[in-house]
Amino acid sequence: MGEGADARFNSTLREAFGSTPFILTKFDQFMNWVRGSSMFMLQFGIACCSIEMIHTYAIKHDLDRFGAGIPRASPRQADVIVVPGTIVSKFAPRMKRVYDQMPEPKFVVSMGSCTISGGPFQEGYNVVKGAEEVIPVDIHVPGCPPRPEALVYGVAKLQERIANGESSPVTVKPYELEQFGDLERDELVEHLADEIDEDDLVMRYNWNDSP
Amino acid sequence: MSLEKPSSPTEIGVTEDGLDYDALAELLGGHVIDRESHVNAEGFVVRPDEVQAVLSTLKTEAGFDHLANLTAQEYDDRYESIYHLRKYDDPTQELSIVVPSPKDDPHNQSAARIYDTADWHEREAYDLVGIDYDDHPDLRRILLPETWQGHPLSQDYDQNQPQIVTLRENANPLQDDQRSEDDPDTMFVNIGPHHPATHGVLHVKTVLDGEQVADIDPDIGYLHRCEEQMCQQGTYRHQIMPYPDRWDYVSAGMLNEWAYARAAEDLADIEVPEYAQVIRTMSAELSRIAAHMLALGTFALDVFGDFTAIFQYAFRDREVVMNILEDISGQRLMFNYFRLGGVAWDLPEPRDEFFEKIRDFLDDLPYKLEEYHDLITGNEIFQMRCVDTGVLTPEKAKSYGATGPVARGSGVDYDLRRDDPYGYYDELDWNVVTETGCDNFSRVLVRMREVEESARIIEQCVDLLEQWPEDDREIQANVPRTLRPEPDEEIYRAVEGAKGELGIYIRSDGTDKPARFKIRSPCFSNLQTLPEMSQGEYIPDMIASLGSLDIVLGEVDR
Ligand code: SF4
Numbered sequence: 038m039g040e041g042a043d044a045r046f047n048s049t050l051r052e053a054f055g056s057t058p059f060i061l062t063k064f065d066q067f068m069n070w071v072r073g074s075s076m077f078m079l080q081f082g083i084a085c086c087s088i089e090m091i092h093t094y095a096i097k098h099d100l101d102r103f104g105a106g107i108p109r110a111s112p113r114q115a116d117v118i119v120v121p122g123t124i125v126s127k128f129a130p131r132m133k134r135v136y137d138q139m140p141e142p143k144f145v146v147s148m149g150s151c152t153i154s155g156g157p158f159q160e161g162y163n164v165v166k167g168a169e170e171v172i173p174v175d176i177h178v179p180g181c182p183p184r185p186e187a188l189v190y191g192v193a194k195l196q197e198r199i200a201n202g203e204s205s206p207v208t209v210k211p212y213e214l215e216q217f218g219d220l221e222r223d224e225l226v227e228h229l230a231d232e233i234d235e236d237d238l239v240m241r242y243n244w245n246d247s248p
Numbered sequence: 249m250s251l252e253k254p255s256s257p258t259e260i261g262v263t264e265d266g267l268d269y270d271a272l273a274e275l276l277g278g279h280v281i282d283r284e285s286h287v288n289a290e291g292f293v294v295r296p297d298e299v300q301a302v303l304s305t306l307k308t309e310a311g312f313d314h315l316a317n318l319t320a321q322e323y324d325d326r327y328e329s330i331y332h333l334r335k336y337d338d339p340t341q342e343l344s345i346v347v348p349s350p351k352d353d354p355h356n357q358s359a360a361r362i363y364d365t366a367d368w369h370e371r372e373a374y375d376l377v378g379i380d381y382d383d384h385p386d387l388r389r390i391l392l393p394e395t396w397q398g399h400p401l402s403q404d405y406d407q408n409q410p411q412i413v414t415l416r417e418n419a420n421p422l423q424d425d426q427r428s429e430d431d432p433d434t435m436f437v438n439i440g441p442h443h444p445a446t447h448g449v450l451h452v453k454t455v456l457d458g459e460q461v462a463d464i465d466p467d468i469g470y471l472h473r474c475e476e477q478m479c480q481q482g483t484y485r486h487q488i489m490p491y492p493d494r495w496d497y498v499s500a501g502m503l504n505e506w507a508y509a510r511a512a513e514d515l516a517d518i519e520v521p522e523y524a525q526v527i528r529t530m531s532a533e534l535s536r537i538a539a540h541m542l543a544l545g546t547f548a549l550d551v552f553g554d555f556t557a558i559f560q561y562a563f564r565d566r567e568v569v570m571n572i573l574e575d576i577s578g579q580r581l582m583f584n585y586f587r588l589g590g591v592a593w594d595l596p597e598p599r600d601e602f603f604e605k606i607r608d609f610l611d612d613l614p615y616k617l618e619e620y621h622d623l624i625t626g627n628e629i630f631q632m633r634c635v636d637t638g639v640l641t642p643e644k645a646k647s648y649g650a651t652g653p654v655a656r657g658s659g660v661d662y663d664l665r666r667d668d669p670y671g672y673y674d675e676l677d678w679n680v681v682t683e684t685g686c687d688n689f690s691r692v693l694v695r696m697r698e699v700e701e702s703a704r705i706i707e708q709c710v711d712l713l714e715q716w717p718e719d720d721r722e723i724q725a726n727v728p729r730t731l732r733p734e735p736d737e738e739i740y741r742a743v744e745g746a747k748g749e750l751g752i753y754i755r756s757d758g759t760d761k762p763a764r765f766k767i768r769s770p771c772f773s774n775l776q777t778l779p780e781m782s783q784g785e786y787i788p789d790m791i792a793s794l795g796s797l798d799i800v801l802g803e804v805d806r
Binding site: 237 | 405407410414415416441444448449470473474498499561563564566570801802
């Protein structure tokens with residue numbers, strides 16, 4: 038390192054490099070490291086868990102310290118979505134749409150028991166039994182609600198996985214958005230045929246098949 | 249004492265010791281076909297096609313200006329709608345109007361022409377229970393998707409039947425960005441359900457004429473978590489209490505728990521020890537401070553995008569309160585601290601340290617509030633955005649059943665802590681805050697001043713608790729392990745939640761679970777005033793009004 042350099046510029050990284058300012062790495066690995074170190078979160082609130090999520094972003098816990106604290110209001114600018122709360126039948130199609138609008142590669146942290154199984158509302162007639170019924174999830178953070186520390190840990194774990202290039206698990210997604218005309222014609226579909234157009238997007242809930 | 253309220257001129261049926269129901273029955277004459285007695289009030293049974301006549305007589309001649317709640321339910325042999333009436337001047341004067349309707353074709357007259365608030369309440373009853381309201385301006389589903397099949401709180405509903413939900417409105421956000429056909433000068437704007445300014449998953453369908461709001465329709469139900477069903481499945485003693493925390497979830501849990509505790513205790517005749525009442529009062533007011541702080545922070549975020557100072561300050565102060573609440577209950581947000589007949593456990597040891605912590609917080613609070621006032625109420629931009637925008641007249645506030653800071657910001661002097669006392673409030677010295685501006689500014693100011701009053705209450709509670717003799721610290725009354733209230737008792741009881749009148753209706757059937765559990769949510773009624781406040785206003789003012797209502801979707805949708 039040059040003698041005259043200001044001490045402020047001598048980051049740990051630079052120390053690690055030693056006197057040569059070059060490293061050899063694979064481009065993929067480098068990109069993964071970059072991705073994990075600077076994540077744009079989607080500003081997305083659903084239920085009680087979002088209150089703890091705000092606390093995680095806000096003063097004291099300050100998720101920004103970990104390179105993951107810039108909430109973006111538009112899904113098109115975000116690469117991580119934290120799903121903080123109970124998903125009900127009316128909301129699931131909207132959530133799916135928001136998820137679809139995020140650019141690849143994208144990652145999902147599901148926060149709270151509700152997004153794991155429906156949580157305290159699992160038996161509700163209107164409650165989707167977990168986020169994984171609708172979108173694939175990378176990290177589950179259990180709790181009702183998880184403490185901000187737990188969410189920070191979850192996000193840190195996600196960063197670690199991204200940096201290591203681990204891909205998200207393949208999950209079963211029973212509830213898809215599809216065109217009404219593509220649904221199998223059964224009693225319910227016949228019944229709704231006058232109300233819904235053939236090319237309207239719909240989500241069909243077969244509650245019996247939910248875990 | 250400051251808690252006295254000037255009494256109003258005598259109305260029909262008002263006597264020194266409570267309501268004279270005979271006089272009221274006489275006023276209604278032949279309309280009353282039967283009388284029931286509920287724990288909180290008498291119920292007059294009326295015919296389904298005479299609802300409007302009865303309610304308008306009661307509103308104009310007997311002074312029942314507050315339709316607090318509408319409970320709909322299905323019995324084995326009939327459907328029933330109960331209109332819970334009370335008075336803004338004295339909420340202890342209550343009357344239930346019970347309207348039975350036939351099982352095969354349940355319908356009765358709508359009350360929406362008499363009380364504006366009945367509009368949404370009846371839509372909810374139609375949606376969940378399946379009663380038709382004749383002459384209703386716009387009877388369609390409100391909480392569940394339009395294409396839902398069946399009415400989930402009716403008796404023969406099959407929860408496992410498949411459902412299909414459409415994604416029409418939001419299918420392509422840009423497609424909606426068009427001029428509507430019938431009036432080429434307007435533009436339709438979809439706000440939400442995923443939008444930073446809607447405080448959760450609210451969907452506001454707005455039609456703009458230039459910059460002004462020509463039409464607005466809040467679309468709710470994106471967080472309808474079947475809370476009533478959950479409570480009807482739980483046993484009184486322990487299984488219901490966790491749910492109230494999740495209605496108004498911005499740390500107002502203690503207040504919500506109190507709503508359930510109060511209703512169930514009165515139903516089962518449980519006397520709560522005084523010491524527990526003081527603890528309850530203190531923790532409830534701490535909850536209120538935390539909830540109002542959130543309202544303040546998010547409001548600043550809404551009106552001038554202040555994410556850096558006010559928002560963060562508010563969250564800093566919430567952290568302090570949440571720490572104290574965590575010391576008391578063991579949880580930061582979902583306290584589950586109240587028990588029927590008392591509280592879960594005594595205050596944390598060492599007590600001195602705990603009291604010290606609260607006192608530190610209270611000592612700091614005045615400076616903090618001063619700072620908020622500098623940043624917010626004294627701020628010129630803020631004043632321009634908020635003074636005289638989103639005006640809600642007291643008459644409209646009452647007609648929409650608005651309560652809490654929303655009503656008090658419109659000069660309606662209504663606070664259940666004083667008017668229908670419970671807990672330890674009537675022994676303490678504090679004031680009900682009202683403002684007469686009727687605008688966004690007043691509503692925010694009411695919340696800020698209420699924080700001061702809550703701090704006063706907490707301080708007095710801490711004094712009391714510190715001196716409480718050690719051998720008299722009874723935290724829990726004797727409550728049977730399984731609670732089975734007498735069959736066919738009905739009760740409606742409310743407390744002053746962070747957002748207003750949070751009421752619970754319970755009907756018992758002799759088992760250890762409620763047969764009907766209905767939640768009267770203050771946010772649900774308050775949100776109805778949004779069109780009233782923003783019709784014809786600029787769209788940014790609509791956002792400010794929405795923020796000033798301080799809704800929590802968990803409570804709106806339940
Ligand atoms: S997990 Fe618990 S805290 Fe989180 S949204 Fe569900 S009920 Fe609320």
